[in-house]
Amino acid sequence: MDDDKKLTGKTNIIFCIISILLLCLLLFPLFWIIVTSLKTEQEIFQIPPTLIPDTLNLKSYAAQVKSGDFNMFSSFANSLVISFGAMAVAVVLSVPASYGIAKYRFQGRKLMLLGFMVTQMLPVSVLLTPMFIMFKNMHVYNTPLAAILADATIGIPFSVLILKNYFASIPRELEEAAYIDGCNRFTAFVRVLIPIAKPGVMVCAIFSFLYAWGDLAYGMTFIIDQQKRPITAGIFNFMGQYGTKWSYLTAFAVVTIIPVALIFIFMQKYIISGMTSGAVKG
Amino acid sequence: MKSVKKFFQYDNIGLLFVLPAFLYMLVFVGYPIIDNIILSFQNVTVKNLVSGSRDFVGLKNYFDIFKDQVFIKALWNTLFFTVSCLVIQFIIGFGLALFFCKNFKFAKAVRGLLMMPWMIPITVTALIFKFIFGTDVGILNYILQSFGLIQQNIEWLTTANTAMFAIICANIWIGIPFNMILISTGLTTIPKELYESASIDGSGKLNTFIKITLPLLKPTIESVLILGFIYTFKVFDLVYVMTSGGPVNSTHMLSTYSYKLSFEMFKYSKGSAVANVLLVILLVISILYLRTTTKEEDA
Numbered sequence: 001m002d003d004d005k006k007l008t009g010k011t012n013i014i015f016c017i018i019s020i021l022l023l024c025l026l027l028f029p030l031f032w033i034i035v036t037s038l039k040t041e042q043e044i045f046q047i048p049p050t051l052i053p054d055t056l057n058l059k060s061y062a063a064q065v066k067s068g069d070f071n072m073f074s075s076f077a078n079s080l081v082i083s084f085g086a087m088a089v090a091v092v093l094s095v096p097a098s099y100g101i102a103k104y105r106f107q108g109r110k111l112m113l114l115g116f117m118v119t120q121m122l123p124v125s126v127l128l129t130p131m132f133i134m135f136k137n138m139h140v141y142n143t144p145l146a147a148i149l150a151d152a153t154i155g156i157p158f159s160v161l162i163l164k165n166y167f168a169s170i171p172r173e174l175e176e177a178a179y180i181d182g183c184n185r186f187t188a189f190v191r192v193l194i195p196i197a198k199p200g201v202m203v204c205a206i207f208s209f210l211y212a213w214g215d216l217a218y219g220m221t222f223i224i225d226q227q228k229r230p231i232t233a234g235i236f237n238f239m240g241q242y243g244t245k246w247s248y249l250t251a252f253a254v255v256t257i258i259p260v261a262l263i264f265i266f267m268q269k270y271i272i273s274g275m276t277s278g279a280v281k282g
Numbered sequence: 283m284k285s286v287k288k289f290f291q292y293d294n295i296g297l298l299f300v301l302p303a304f305l306y307m308l309v310f311v312g313y314p315i316i317d318n319i320i321l322s323f324q325n326v327t328v329k330n331l332v333s334g335s336r337d338f339v340g341l342k343n344y345f346d347i348f349k350d351q352v353f354i355k356a357l358w359n360t361l362f363f364t365v366s367c368l369v370i371q372f373i374i375g376f377g378l379a380l381f382f383c384k385n386f387k388f389a390k391a392v393r394g395l396l397m398m399p400w401m402i403p404i405t406v407t408a409l410i411f412k413f414i415f416g417t418d419v420g421i422l423n424y425i426l427q428s429f430g431l432i433q434q435n436i437e438w439l440t441t442a443n444t445a446m447f448a449i450i451c452a453n454i455w456i457g458i459p460f461n462m463i464l465i466s467t468g469l470t471t472i473p474k475e476l477y478e479s480a481s482i483d484g485s486g487k488l489n490t491f492i493k494i495t496l497p498l499l500k501p502t503i504e505s506v507l508i509l510g511f512i513y514t515f516k517v518f519d520l521v522y523v524m525t526s527g528g529p530v531n532s533t534h535m536l537s538t539y540s541y542k543l544s545f546e547m548f549k550y551s552k553g554s555a556v557a558n559v560l561l562v563i564l565l566v567i568s569i570l571y572l573r574t575t576t577k578e579e580d581a
Contacts, residue, residue, distance in 0.1 A: 027396070104294070115307065122311065123516035125557035134310075189299075214404060216523070244419070
């Protein structure tokens with residue numbers, strides 16, 4: 001129903017104005033914490049509230065670098081390690097898996113596909129206690145590895161289901177041409193098919209990263225030391241202890257959003273494609 | 283040896299590619315699901331959680347939770363929360379999708395920016411809304427007061443009903459982009475010729491919407507609502523950060539109550555039983571979803 005005819009003149013302007021108003025309304029919460037993070041604690045409680053800080057206050061950010069038990073930047077680093085780890089595990093496992101599912105009709109294929117689909121719908125509550133026990137027995141409890149292993153289970157099924165469509169759309173002839181050029185199945189997969197499916201691999205990498213970055217349940221359940229915890233768990237702890245210290249809290253939140261915003265700005269096309277073809281959030 | 287060779291004929295080689303991911307999921311998801319079911323039939327405490335023998339107690343945990351008022355409340359909350367969010371975010375998302383399918387200059391760019399709320403970590407969203415709904419610090423109370431709608435600041439998050447309202451608002455904010463983008467994509471699949479012939483036949487806008495847009499959008503609407511149900515029903519982070527189920531257990535969802543039982547009260551088996559109830563409801567819905575989508579999928 002995309003109207004092909006471009007709106008012109010007055011209608012165009014009216015629609016543009018309405019869309020800007022909608023944007024301001026819907027993204028106000030984001031604007032509001034960014035502004036708040038730049039205010040002094042005093043100004044935050046001031047009535048009437050100020051839309052733009054009277055005095056620019058960067059102390060909330062600076063204080064976080066120094067202060068001991070809730071060091072924003074070290075939990076930021078923890079989150080990076082966990083998210084890149086989970087992303088690596090998810091991509092390394094799901095790229096070949098999706099190729100196998102897309103290109104081969106082996107026994108049990110449907111069952112496996114169904115398995116990947118169902119795991120996407122699982123609530124985290126079902127997995128927490130058994131994983132907790134498992135990680136204790138594996139001696140990875142309270143290490144970043146526990147969160148990495150758990151977070152990858154969100155990225156893998158998503159990636160397999162998205163990527164299988166990319167691989168399925170690659171014509172068989174391309175693969176056969178690679179065999180004629182002396183590739184075997186494995187080298188053809190690595191040298192020919194993966195490069196063609198690269199946009200799909202990007203979508204999977206981005207989403208696996210974002211899932212892990214946004215995770216709270218696994219991070220706070222499987223890692224108990226505050227210094228090792230991811231940033232989401234850091235925020236949650238911080239809220240528990242300094243619940244009304246909004247200048248620090250909002251600064252913490254803004255820092256958490258930064259990687260997401262960067263991904264959003266530079267890789268938007270992958271995100272829209274990931275959302276519409278997979279339409280899933282963990 | 284021959285049979286091994288035969289097994290790895292063309293198609294079965296595919297199995298080698300899939301196996302690592304499949305085994306990974308089997309170990310880290312498949313096994314925990316089974317273990318969680320077993321846990322719910324046992325009496326597991328801090329002492330025998332990791333090692334030691336666990337007593338088999340049959341269905342006792344399930345009988346117990348269904349007698350537990352908080353559980354019943356959480357079950358009802360989860361349903362109420364899910365349905366409220368679904369209806370409202372669907373209507374708003376649909377409206378926005380219709381608006382942005384018009385071809386005006388900013389359409390694509392603004393629609394893209396509106397995806398932001400869906401992407402940011404839910405913990406952050408929870409913090410933002412906690413701040414907006416704050417009693418003294420919150421801008422919502424300020425706005426309502428300056429319009430003269432309320433005389434005194436409302437304690438949104440420490441009163442049962444208003445806390446639920448705040449959580450629903452936050453979740454709708456996350457859900458709108460999801461609904462909008464999927465319905466937008468659905469709208470682009472409707473052939474333009476249909477609209478042209480409808481307008482030639484003298485069909486009004488509303489009539490065209492009801493007779494053409496809605497029926498052709500049915501598959502999209504189905505999957506948006508069912509997927510929406512699944513992701514809303516298992517909500518955890520948002521509620522846990524905003525209220526942790528409080529005040530006085532009034533905003534517990536099945537997921538947060540399960541977490542509380544297991545990791546705050548250390549009644550692991552009861553927590554597992556609650557999680558399994560959540561799982562069963564989700565599985566029923568998932569089967570419904572797979573039935574509607576497998577027609578399109580090549581599965």
